[in-house]
Amino acid sequence: MTPVRVRFAPSPTGPLHIGGVRTALYNYLLAKKTGGTMILRIEDTDQTRFVPGAEEYIKEALEWIGITLDESPWHGGPHAPYRQSERKPMYMQYAMQLLESGNAYYAFDTSEELDEMRTRLEAAKVPDPKYNSISRMEMKNSITMPEDEVKAWLEAGKPYVIRLKVPRKEEVRINDLIRGWVMVHSSTLDDKVLMKSDGMPTYHLANVVDDYLMKITHVIRGEEWLPSAPTHVLLYKFLGWETSMPQFAHLPLLLKPDGNGKLSKRDGDMGGYPVFPIEWNDKATGAVFMGFRESGYLPEATLNFLSLLGWNPGTQEEIFSMEKLIETFTVERIGKSGSKFDIQKAKWFNQEYLKMMPNETMAAFLAAELKKKGVELESSKLVRICALLKERVMFLKDLPNEATYFYQTPTSYDAELWAAKWNDEAKLVATEWKKALETETNFVAEQIKHHIHDITEKNGIKMGKVMQAMRLAMTGVGAGPDLMQIIEIIGKVETLKRLGNVV
RNA sequence: GGUCCUAUCGUCUAGGGGUUAGGACAUCUCCCUUUCACGGAGGAAACAGGGGUUCAAUUCCCCUUAGGACUACCA
Numbered sequence: 001m002t003p004v005r006v007r008f009a010p011s012p013t014g015p016l017h018i019g020g021v022r023t024a025l026y027n028y029l030l031a032k033k034t035g036g037t038m039i040l041r042i043e044d045t046d047q048t049r050f051v052p053g054a055e056e057y058i059k060e061a062l063e064w065i066g067i068t069l070d071e072s073p074w075h076g077g078p079h080a081p082y083r084q085s086e087r088k089p090m091y092m093q094y095a096m097q098l099l100e101s102g103n104a105y106y107a108f109d110t111s112e113e114l115d116e117m118r119t120r121l122e123a124a125k126v127p128d129p130k131y132n133s134i135s136r137m138e139m140k141n142s143i144t145m146p147e148d149e150v151k152a153w154l155e156a157g158k159p160y161v162i163r164l165k166v167p168r169k170e171e172v173r174i175n176d177l178i179r180g181w182v183m184v185h186s187s188t189l190d191d192k193v194l195m196k197s198d199g200m201p202t203y204h205l206a207n208v209v210d211d212y213l214m215k216i217t218h219v220i221r222g223e224e225w226l227p228s229a230p231t232h233v234l235l236y237k238f239l240g241w242e243t244s245m246p247q248f249a250h251l252p253l254l255l256k257p258d259g260n261g262k263l264s265k266r267d268g269d270m271g272g273y274p275v276f277p278i279e280w281n282d283k284a285t286g287a288v289f290m291g292f293r294e295s296g297y298l299p300e301a302t303l304n305f306l307s308l309l310g311w312n313p314g315t316q317e318e319i320f321s322m323e324k325l326i327e328t329f330t331v332e333r334i335g336k337s338g339s340k341f342d343i344q345k346a347k348w349f350n351q352e353y354l355k356m357m358p359n360e361t362m363a364a365f366l367a368a369e370l371k372k373k374g375v376e377l378e379s380s381k382l383v384r385i386c387a388l389l390k391e392r393v394m395f396l397k398d399l400p401n402e403a404t405y406f407y408q409t410p411t412s413y414d415a416e417l418w419a420a421k422w423n424d425e426a427k428l429v430a431t432e433w434k435k436a437l438e439t440e441t442n443f444v445a446e447q448i449k450h451h452i453h454d455i456t457e458k459n460g461i462k463m464g465k466v467m468q469a470m471r472l473a474m475t476g477v478g479a480g481p482d483l484m485q486i487i488e489i490i491g492k493v494e495t496l497k498r499l500g501n502v503v
Numbered sequence: 504g505g506u507c508c509u510a511u512c513g514u515c516u517a518g519g520g521g522u523u524a525g526g527a528c529a530u531c532u533c534c535c536u537u538u539c540a541c542g543g544a545g546g547a548a549a550c551a552g553g554g555g556u557u558c559a560a561u562u563c564c565c566c567u568u569a570g571g572a573c574u575a576c577c578a
Contacts, residue, residue, distance in 0.1 A: 467537030479539035
């Protein structure tokens with residue numbers, strides 16, 4: 001397998017969407033599988049959209065999910081810099097090259113003039129108004145203007161952009177790894193701006209130039225880029241880089257869980273589930289976007305969930321660690337259609353990973369959480385608690401709350417259950433049980449159960465009839481793991497105290 | 504509107520010219536049980552429609568429909 005060079009190229013305009021994380025993941029998997037290189041490049045050519053903190057967010061999010069970078073703005077690499085803003089001086093020469101070969105031209109139109117053009121074309125019922133081989137002839141550019149005038153304007157410092165001169169009649173083909181051959185006629189393409197008037201390249205020029213310079217072999221990106229891919233192909237051709245053009249793979253989108261459309265920021269807020277890997281505090285608006293991490297999802301579970309959204313191994317396996325993914329992943333098995341984002345499945349994965357988590361690991365987490373509440377328990381006890389609780393919680397963060405009765409004498413009892421279950425029989429059993437336990441020296445679940453068993457039998461009461469009441473007395477709530485185990489962990493002193501409280 | 508992409512249970516998906524169309528999540532029933540959960544067993548649940556091609560189409564082709572993306576001096 002030839003080692004690939006792939007890149008994930010986010011723009012630092014806000015928090016990284018979970019779909020972006022998936023894109024990064026697929027890139028990463030291919031890189032690792034082939035023993036290749038994973039590159040991160042910051043696409044910050046739009047200085048007006050720069051959002052402070054976004055870069056750090058991207059870094060942190062990728063680290064959290066377990067994606068490591070071989071080359072990036074933070075790690076450096078042989079093709080540094082990895083921020084397009086820092087590569088600014090590199091782009092103009094390629095624009096000039098295109099200008100010289102007649103594949104690009106200067107355009108001086110103001111935004112007002114562009115608007116006018118659009119309204120004019122719309123009025124003329126042109127189906128798709130755009131700056132192209134026809135309309136460019138009506139505009140202020142180096143194709144329509146005399147050469148010396150262009151020169152004069154340039155020298156006078158008139159603002160200009162450089163546009164790609166898209167050929168009038170040409171079939172542009174692109175062999176997408178996921179979709180196969182896609183053919184677009186150049187007449188449907190517009191003369192994309194390559195260099196903006198602020199001297200920065202647009203995405204189109206920058207990504208082609210950088211991918212070429214960074215020797216990228218595979219461009220794996222979202223489907224939203226498919227429509228502009230033919231423009232990029234044209235660019236490779238005009239720059240003379242056709243033979244080193246990367247292979248393209250346009251990933252299907254992540255869709256809203258209900259209804260239609262692609263997954264957006266708002267969906268998370270409305271549905272009460274995260275659509276971002278980690279929490280993002282929007283400093284401009286003060287809004288907080290919830291993250292998988294903060295919502296209690298384990299990175300392993302999030303990773304597993306994400307990996308299967310649009311890709312599948314072709315087998316019935318579905319628990320995948322990063323290592324397993326790297327081993328199993330192939331671009332061929334990426335699907336073509338968009339996937340609806342189903343948070344239920346994410347929850348299930350989280351539960352699965354929680355069940356696999358060693359009790360000791362879980363106990364360490366519990367200990368830290370309890371410490372915040374000023375509660376300290378011996379670690380052996382915490383491990384036993386976790387063993388009992390691990391299969392009943394969906395999230396790690398539910399643990400402290402679920403474990404309340406292990407460290408806190410009930411201050412109240414579930415009222416409805418109390419009314420239904422607490423009766424004379426229950427009181428009798430509780431009283432006798434307490435008495436029996438007082439003299440028990442071997443305070444273990446088996447013995448504890450043995451006593452209540454004897455008591456109910458002796459009094460002709462079915463154990464099942466009073467167990468709920470006993471649970472209520474001991475924990476205050478109606479649900480939980482095996483009561484005898486709970487009691488054993490709580491210990492004799494506390495148990496007698498709790499029983500004493502109800503009899 | 505235009506260009507492009509897509510179409511198997513509610514969801515993620517496997518499959519593929521002849522199958523009882525498979526799995527998982529969710530859902531329902533039952534079992535286990537001191538409760539809840541876990542676990543176990545089972546159920547319901549899909550090839551968007553219409554034309555071709557073919558002995559045979561859910562699978563291949565075309566059209567329709569539906570959905571999606573893009574349509575900026577944003578990425």
